């Protein structure tokens with residue numbers, strides 16, 4: 001039996017707590033509204049899982065730094081976002097704050113509502129520390145949750161993060177009823193765009209063809225369970241971003257990720273045509289129809 005402490009009691013943190021409990025592990029679920037102190041939640045813990053949204057990562061890191069976490073504790077991050085201040089990923093933030101702890105990224109096509117219903121799913125535990133990735137694989141694997149491992153945490157994390165931008169675009173595509181051809185073209189062109197960004201940031205291209213890249217892209221872009229998809233769908237219906245986010249009452253990381261991604265793309269001259277239209281749409285510069293037209297009228301070029 002392993003003792004886990006899950007930080008963040010939102011949709012994903014709760015689902016991950018259930019998965020671990022069903023595997024007979026001891027789980028402490030802590031959130032900033034908990035009545036007990038973080039120090040007591042992490043006493044004797046083997047694994048800390050950070051399941052807070054991007055806007056809570058810095059504060060959660062600070063809180064954990066103020067505890068006396070045992071140096072052997074594995075830190076798992078499941079946040080799919082980018083830090084607006086530094087453009088860093090959550091695992092990079094955790095690794096900087098806890099340089100001696102093994103950091104594992106857990107990411108894949110894992111819509112929390114389906115996991116809650118105990119439908120079968122697969123995911124990836126990725127770390128530079130293979131032994132830590134294997135421990136997380138063993139902790140979480142079950143007949144309903146199949147966990148693979150790899151040694152590209154950055155690529156694994158960026159797949160789950162960047163696909164949210166395209167999930168917004170996919171929601172627009174479906175909301176405007178553009179058809180199956182358009183949707184297939186969008187998802188296919190999304191993948192090289194994710195790879196272009198990922199490789200420039202130091203990730204391996206192959207990782208994006210796996211569960212955490214293509215897998216999560218397909219799941220999120222094809223499901224109305226996805227909050228990011230619902231953002232795009234709502235924009236296509238003429239709703240304001242503010243209204244959509246108010247109705248969601250939950251985290252849609254793609255909005256912040258798009259803004260940070262465009263900053264990064266501008267700084268490093270990375271070509272991100274689809275993301276750029278999502279950015280212009282989210283920032284009220286164009287309508288959904290104009291975004292589609294802008295993509296169709298780009299200069300003609302070879303496919304690869």
Ligand SMILES: NC(=O)C1=CN([C@@H]2O[C@H](COP(=O)(O)OP(=O)(O)OC[C@H]3O[C@@H](n4cnc5c(N)ncnc54)[C@H](O)[C@@H]3O)[C@@H](O)[C@H]2O)C=CC1
Pocket residue numbers: 007008009010011012013031032051052053054055056057059060078079080081110111112113249250251253
């Ligand atoms: N829901 C899903 O299907 C999946 C979500 N994720 C990722 O997991 C992360 C959390 O998502 P959800 O649980 O779905 O979101 P949620 O909106 O249900 O919960 C967000 C969590 O973050 C915490 N939080 C927010 N701001 C905070 C702050 N300033 N300080 C401390 N804690 C703060 C909240 O208390 C809550 O526990 C996101 O990055 C999301 O992309 C990853 C895989 C699946």
Ligand SMILES: O=C(CO)COP(=O)(O)O
Pocket residue numbers: 080108109110111112160164167216219220225226227228229251252253
């Ligand atoms: O990352 C997810 C599924 O893998 C959840 O997607 P949303 O955040 O768009 O709901």
